[in-house]
Amino acid sequence: MTTDFVYVRRHYGKGNGGNYPQKDLDREVAQIRAWLNSGLDVYVYFNNDMGGHAIHNAKYVQGALARH
Numbered sequence: 001m002t003t004d005f006v007y008v009r010r011h012y013g014k015g016n017g018g019n020y021p022q023k024d025l026d027r028e029v030a031q032i033r034a035w036l037n038s039g040l041d042v043y044v045y046f047n048n049d050m051g052g053h054a055i056h057n058a059k060y061v062q063g064a065l066a067r068h
Contacts, residue, residue, distance in 0.1 A: 006041070020057050025061055046058045
């Protein structure tokens, strides 16, 4: 680790029209939560615009993080 933040870039292009499966997003939420709990800032960028799902996927992750 060389910084006090994590930058995650998600660029998904295969299957589901570019939409991440919920199980993948839930796994991502768990990892983000672990980083946050260890004191790191986390920036996540979704660029899975093959089917226009980036905003939906980002809002799902944001909402899941807010619920717990």
